[in-house]
Amino acid sequence: MIEDKKLLDIIKVTVREDIQSMTAYPVSKSANYIKLDAMESPYDLPEDILEHIITNLRKVKLNRYPNTDKSQLIRTIKNKFNIPDESDLLFGNGSDELIHLIIQSCCKPGDTVLSPSPSFVFFEMASQFNHAKFIKVNLTDDLQLDTSNMLKSIKQHSPKIIFLAMPNNPTGGLWNDNDVLSIINIAPGLVIIDEAYYAFNKKSWMNRLHELSNVLILRTVSKIGLAGIRFGYLAGHPKWINQINKIRPPYNINVLTESVILSILDNKHILDEHSNQILLNRIKLSESLKKLNNVKVYDSYGNFVLVKFDKSISATNVFNELKLSNILVKDLSDSHALLSNCLRLSIGTNSENDLLIKTISKIISKK
Ligand SMILES: Cc1ncc(COP(=O)(O)O)c(C=O)c1O
Numbered sequence: 001m002i003e004d005k006k007l008l009d010i011i012k013v014t015v016r017e018d019i020q021s022m023t024a025y026p027v028s029k030s031a032n033y034i035k036l037d038a039m040e041s042p043y044d045l046p047e048d049i050l051e052h053i054i055t056n057l058r059k060v061k062l063n064r065y066p067n068t069d070k071s072q073l074i075r076t077i078k079n080k081f082n083i084p085d086e087s088d089l090l091f092g093n094g095s096d097e098l099i100h101l102i103i104q105s106c107c108k109p110g111d112t113v114l115s116p117s118p119s120f121v122f123f124e125m126a127s128q129f130n131h132a133k134f135i136k137v138n139l140t141d142d143l144q145l146d147t148s149n150m151l152k153s154i155k156q157h158s159p160k161i162i163f164l165a166m167p168n169n170p171t172g173g174l175w176n177d178n179d180v181l182s183i184i185n186i187a188p189g190l191v192i193i194d195e196a197y198y199a200f201n202k203k204s205w206m207n208r209l210h211e212l213s214n215v216l217i218l219r220t221v222s223k224i225g226l227a228g229i230r231f232g233y234l235a236g237h238p239k240w241i242n243q244i245n246k247i248r249p250p251y252n253i254n255v256l257t258e259s260v261i262l263s264i265l266d267n268k269h270i271l272d273e274h275s276n277q278i279l280l281n282r283i284k285l286s287e288s289l290k291k292l293n294n295v296k297v298y299d300s301y302g303n304f305v306l307v308k309f310d311k312s313i314s315a316t317n318v319f320n321e322l323k324l325s326n327i328l329v330k331d332l333s334d335s336h337a338l339l340s341n342c343l344r345l346s347i348g349t350n351s352e353n354d355l356l357i358k359t360i361s362k363i364i365s366k367k
Contacts, residue, residue, distance in 0.1 A: 018128065025125065033328035036346040036356060039169070039197075039304050041225035043274045043349070045264070053263040060259045066251045073258060077233055080265045081219070087209055088238035090245055091253045095196060095220040095232030099126045099163075102192060102216070102234070105244045106160045107132040114159035116145055118170060118336040120194065123163040135159065139338060143171040143298055143306075147179040151186060160189040166205075167197045170332055170344045172300025174201060187214055190240070194218045197302035199275040200282065209236060216240055223303055224271045226264065229257045278303045278347050285345070285353045292361055304346045306332075306339075313364050315341040321363045327356055 012020070028037055035042075045053075074089050083089065092098035099122055103113060109131035115123045117136030127134040137153045140146050154162065162183060167174045184191050191214055198204050198219065206217055216236035221229070231253065234241065264271065286305050289297045294310035309315045319331035330344040345356065 022125075022128070025122065028328060030328050033323070033326055034348065034352050034355065035328050036348050036352065037328045037330045037344075038227070039223055039302065039346045040227045041223070041274055041278065041303070042347070042352060043225060043277070045225070045270065049264065049267050049270055052266065053260055056259050056263045057256065060255045062255065064255070066253060066255050066258060068250075070253075073253075073262065076262060076265050080268045081206075081233075083206060083235050084210055086237075087235045088241040090234040090241045090248065092232045092234065092248075093252050093254075093257075094222065094230040095194070095218050095234075096122055096126075097252060098218055098232050098234045099123065099192075100129070101244050101248055102161060102190070102218075103127055103130045103132055105247050106190060112157045112159040113161045113163065114153060114157060115163040115165075116150065116168065118332075118339055119163065120165050120169045120196075121335075123165075132160070133157075139168075139171065139173075141338070143173055143338060145173070145175045145179055147176075147182065150179075150183055154183065154186055154188075158188045162187050162189070162191045163194060164191065165194040165196065166203075167201060167301040169196065169302065170304070170306055170330070170335075170339070170342075172298055172302050172304060172306050174203065174301040180205075184212055184215055189214065191215045192218055196220045196223055199224045199272075200279050200303050201301035203301070206235065213237070221261065221271075224275050226261070226271075229260050231257050231261055275303075281350055281353055282347045284350070285347060285357065288353075288357045289345075289360075292357075292364065294364065295360075304344050306342055306344050308339075308342045309364070311341070313341075315343050318360060318363050319343055322356075322359055325359045327359060329356075 077089055103126050107113065107130055110133060112133045112135055113127040114135040117138050124134045135153060135157050137146060137150050164180060193205050193215060195204055195217055209215060209217060216234055218234050220232040282300060282303065282305060286297055289295060289305065289307055294313055296308040298306040300306065309318065315333045316331055319329060322329055332339040332342045332344055
C-alpha cells in the first residue's frame with residue numbers, strides 16, 4: 001500500500017507549482033439533464049446517415065495507426081467548408097489541441113499571448129500550461145470590443161499571439177471588420193481568428209486569408225453537431241501550418257474520428273440544416289427572453305445567448321432552480337467582473353427552449 005504522505009510529498013516536489021494550484025477545465029456532471037451548458041447541437045443525426053457512418057466504420061483498421069496521408073481529408077474539408085485552395089490545414093483533437101499547438105510552437109516561457117476578456121477560457125489556460133504570459137484586455141461595459149485599449153495593449157506588450165474569438169464566447173458578440181483589421185495591422189505576431197461559431201452567423205474571414213500574412217483561422221465541428229468526435233482545423237498559409245505541424249503529436253486524429261467525419265461530410269447538408277434551425281431557435285429564444293422583466297439579453301451571433309439579471313434577481317439562484325427542474329445552463333456570475341449575475345444559455349430544440357423560458361419566467365416571478 002502506498003503511503004499517502006509519501007505520495008503527496010513526491011508530487012509536491014515534482015509537479016509544477018502553478019499546475020498544483022490550478023483546477024482542471026470545469027465540466028459539469030450532466031447525465032439526465034436538458035443540457036444547455038456547453039453549446040452542443042441538440043440534434044441527433046438521422047438513421048440513414050448513422051447507417052452510412054457504421055458501414056464505413058466496419059472498414060476501419062483498428063489494429064493499425066492512422067494513415068499519415070491526410071490528402072483526402074484535406075480535400076474534403078476544403079471543399080465542404082469553402083477553404084481557399086492556396087491555404088493548408090492542420091487538424092486537431094478538437095480545436096483545444098490546436099490552441100495548445102499554436103502557443104507551444106510560438107511562445108518561449110514569458111512570451112505574451114493577448115485576448116479580449118471575457119473570452120474562451122482555454123486561451124488563458126493553454127497559455128499558462130505553456131509558460132506564456134496572458135494579457136486580458138477587458139471588453140467595454142456593454143461587452144463590445146474595446147479597440148483603442150486593444151491597440152494600446154498590443155503596442156505595450158508585443159504579443160506573439162492574439163486570439164480573437166468571433167463570435168466571442170461567452171458574450172456572443174461579433175467584432176467589427178475595421179476594428180479587427182486595425183488589430184491585424186499592428187499585431188507584431190500571429191492573429192488567430194477563432195470561428196468556432198461561424199455556422200450561426202455565416203460571417204467568416206476565410207476568404208480574406210490569402211491577403212493577410214499574419215492570420216490563421218481556427219474552426220471546430222463541435223458546435224455543428226459533432227462535439228463527440230473531437231475534431232478541429234486550422235487554416236492558413238502553408239508556411240505557417242508547416243511550422244505548427246512540427247510539434248503535432250503523431251496520429252492525433254484517430255481512425256474513428258477520420259472515418260466518421262468523412263462519412264458525415266458525404267451528407268453535409270444535414271449539419272447545415274441543423275445549424276440553420278439552431279440559428280432560428282436562437283432568434284426566437286432571444287425574442288422571448290427580451291419579454292421577461294429584469295433580464296438584459298445580449299445580441300448573440302452564436303448558438304447561445306448571454307443574459308444578465310437585474311440586481312433584484314440572483315443568477316446563481318436561477319441557475320440552481322433551473323437545475324432542480326432538470327435544466328443545466330452555465331452560471332458565469334463568478335467568472336469575470338463584467339459577467340456578474342450572468343447566465344449563458346445554449347440553444348436547444350424548440351421544445352427545450354420553450355421549457356427553459358417557461359421555467360425561468362416561473363423562477364423570476366417568484367422573487
Ligand atoms: C471560441 C471557442 N473556441 C474553441 C472551442 C473548443 O472547441 P473544441 O470542442 O473543438 O475543442 C470553444 C468551445 O467552447 C470555443 O468556445
